[in-house]
Every structure is written in C-alpha cells, then in structure tokens.
C-alpha cells in the first residue's frame with residue numbers, strides 16, 4: 001500500500017474507533033494495537049463468517065478452543081523450540097535490526113535476482129550498503145514463567161500458532177465427536193511471536209489472532225485434499241468481494257518449506273507496502289503426519305485412527321488452512337477504502353471517504369437518523385431501532401445535518417442509512433440511502449428489517 005494510503009487508513013482507524021495504538025497514554029508500545037468499538041465489531045463479524053463457513057456450515061469440521069500456554073513438551077515435539085527461528089542481522093551504522101531473509105527477499109523483488117550476500121544490500125533505514133552483521137538465529141517464541149520462581153523449571157511459551165492445541169487434542173476430539181477421517185478441527189485464537197521486525201500497521205505484530213483448521217485425511221488422499229482447500233479458501237476471499245486482481249497464490253519453493261511441510265501455498269494480497277508489494281494472508285500447508293507422529297513419539301501416546309473398514313491403524317495426514325485475523329482486517333480496510341470526489345447537480349464537487357465493506361461484515365448495518373430532534377421523529381426512529389437491534393447492529397443518531405451524518409456512516413462502512421422525516425408520520429415510509437451508490441428511495445418502515453437482513457445473511 002502506498003505510504004500515504006496506509007497512513008490514511010491508520011488515521012481513519014484511530015479517528016473512527018477501529019484500531020488505536022496500544023498503551024498510547026504511556027507513549028505507546030511499538031507495533032501493538034487495540035481494537036476499538038467498530039474494530040471489535042468488524043473482527044467479530046470476520047470470525048463469525050469464518051466459523052460459519054469453515055466449521056458450522058460443514059458436516060466434516062468441528063471446533064475447539066485450546067489453551068494459549070501448553071506443556072513445554074508440545075513445542076519440543078512440534079519442532080518450534082529447535083527451528084522456530086529467524087535470521088537476525090543488525091546494521092552497524094544505524095543499529096537497526098532486520099530479518100536477513102526479508103532483506104534478501106526485498107532485494108530480489110526489486111532487482112529480479114538474489115543478492116550474492118548481505119554486502120550488496122542497502123539498509124532500509126539509513127541507506128548504507130554492506131554494513132550488516134553476520135546473521136544469527138533468533139527464537140520467535142515468547143517465553144513466560146509459571147509458578148512462584150522464575151527459573152528453568154517454570155519456563156513456558158505463549159503459543160506461536162493455534163495448530164498444536166488441535167494436534168494434541170486429536171484423539172479427544174475424534175472420540176467425542178465420533179468423526180472419522182477425512183474430518184477437520186477449527187480454532188480461532190491468539191498467537192504470539194517475538195517478531196524482529198513487526199510493522200505495516202497490524203500486518204505483522206507480536207500478538208495476533210489466527211483462524212486455523214487442521215484437516216485429517218487418509219494418507220495418499222492428502223494431495224487431492226490440499227488442492228481442494230486451496231481452491232475453496234481462495235474463493236472465500238472472492239466471495240467477500242475482495243478484488244481478484246489483487247489476490248494471488250504463491251507456491252513456496254521446496255527449499256524454503258517449513259520444517260513440517262510437504263507443500264505450502266499462500267494466498268497473498270497486493271497490499272503495495274513499501275519494499276514489498278505482496279503480503280501473505282493465509283498459508284495452506286500439507287503437513288503430512290509430521291505433527292501427530294512427533295506427538296506420538298514424544299508423548300508415547302497413540303495418535304492413530306483405527307479404520308474398521310480396512311481393519312488398520314494409521315496416523316492421518318493433515319492439510320492446514322491458517323489465516324491471520326488481523327491481516328484479514330487490514331485487507332478488508334485496504335480493499336474497501338476509497339476517497340471519492342462527487343459531482344453535485346449544481347456543478348460543484350464534494351468529497352467523501354467511503355468504506356465499501358461487505359454488508360455482512362460491516363460493523364454497523366443500519367443507521368437510523370431522525371431528520372430533526374422534534375415533532376415525534378426521534379420516537380418513531382427509536383421504534384425502528386427497537387425492532388431491528390435484536391437482529392443486527394444498528395446505530396441511532398439525531399445530531400448534526402443529515403449530510404454530515406451520512407458522511408460519518410460512509411466512512412465507517414455502514415451500508416444503509418434510514419432517515420425518518422415528517423412524511424414518515426403521514427404514510428409510514430422513510431428514506432433509505434445506499435452507501436455505495438448514494439441512491440435514496442422511500443421504503444415502508446415494516447420492510448426495512450427484511451431488506452437489511454436479505455443483504456447480510
């Protein structure tokens with residue numbers, strides 16, 4: 001995203017109550033963000049949408065909500081203690097730290113070739129060339145200590161992915177839900193990583209939310225299922241109105257695959273960040289039987305399924321879909337944000353900021369606006385509010401000129417505004433205004449709820 005567009009989105013997020021810099025009254029905590037009243041609504045709507053599509057809307061997927069802090073052995077078995085590291089380098093001129101692999105990737109994106117070494121790379125902060133230290137491996141795991149004494153015995157990790165909470169519960173879930181492969185387990189929750197270079201607003205942070213689904217299948221059917229999930233997940237974004245020209249699939253080169261992966265395909269969005277155009281939204285990985293087998297070895301508990309039809313035990317293979325909720329949030333804002341110049345009938349122009357959010361995800365679905373504060377109009381508006389607010393999120397406002405109120409709703413993505421005026425008292429109709437087209441028409445009050453519901457369901 002061009003720097004000024006990102007800045008505008010950050011500013012709008014703060015001004016309107018989507019996202020605030022965290023710990024702001026103490027000067028802020030770098031790369032930490034708090035979600036405000038509209039932000040939490042949008043986030044919850046995305047979670048609900050994902051959960052409906054990936055869990056409730058399917059007969060072959062169930063949900064789970066596991067702990068953030070798991071037994072330390074989980075992370076030894078998963079390979080995170082050993083391999084969840086990033087190559088850290090420091091510019092000896094400005095002393096800023098970077099991930100060496102990110103520096104190399106950005107160089108390659110710009111120069112269409114890999115750098116021979118970091119000596120060829122300019123520091124993104126101070127511009128000096130060849131000043132980087134030899135990279136050393138830096139653990140991405142965030143540590144904490146359990147119990148009264150802060151020593152090795154109480155060492156624990158905040159989970160860097162929600163996936164392991166699913167793997168270690170494989171048998172519990174399989175038995176209690178009486179599923180047989182192929183079936184999946186979905187989870188939404190916070191993950192934590194000690195990122196070296198967080199940044200680009202909420203794109204890369206140390207605390208973030210993931211929506212992950214592990215799909216357990218019969219070995220040998222994994223490649224087919226992998227393709228199935230890649231196609232399905234890509235469609236999810238398109239069905240939410242994300243510009244398909246800004247979406248692409250990225251196949252991880254074999255030599256760069258994570259320690260657990262046989263094949264990984266990312267869904268990327270063209271955010272146009274400075275230095276790197278495309279950003280990863282979601283990874284769809286074929287994890288084979290790596291995780292279940294490792295937990296079987298480390299825990300000495302069986303992580304197998306007994307298939308009565310073939311009279312055989314096997315460790316299921318796993319296809320994982322893993323999306324970052326905060327990145328999805330940023331994608332929605334980036335995709336929706338528009339600064340429009342409007343030609344008015346009298347030949348003059350007007351400007352508005354509008355968020356073209358999908359109606360089903362918009363924080364507020366309907367703004368109910370009495371034209372004046374008197375003549376019984378607020379009371380009529382409240383009646384509509386009382387009727388609608390049980391079904392979807394509504395907003396009532398009677399202050400300021402109607403044009404100003406429309407602009408405020410446009411800027412937060414409210415798809416419908418309903419203006420109650422004097423005619424409402426006479427014939428029970430009001431003006432409904434559509435955010436994207438700005439068209440207005442009369443509608444009977446008793447038809448409003450159904451209209452909104454038909455657009456968000």
Ligand code: GAP
Nearest residue numbers: 161163203204205208281282283322323324327
């Ligand atoms: N369980 C697999 C896994 O965690 P990943 O590619 O490391 O794979 C999955 O992460 C998704 O989580 C990413 O595609 C991204 O959307 C999100 N994510 C990862 N690190 C993040 C960070 N530091 N800040 C925000 N989102 C992050």
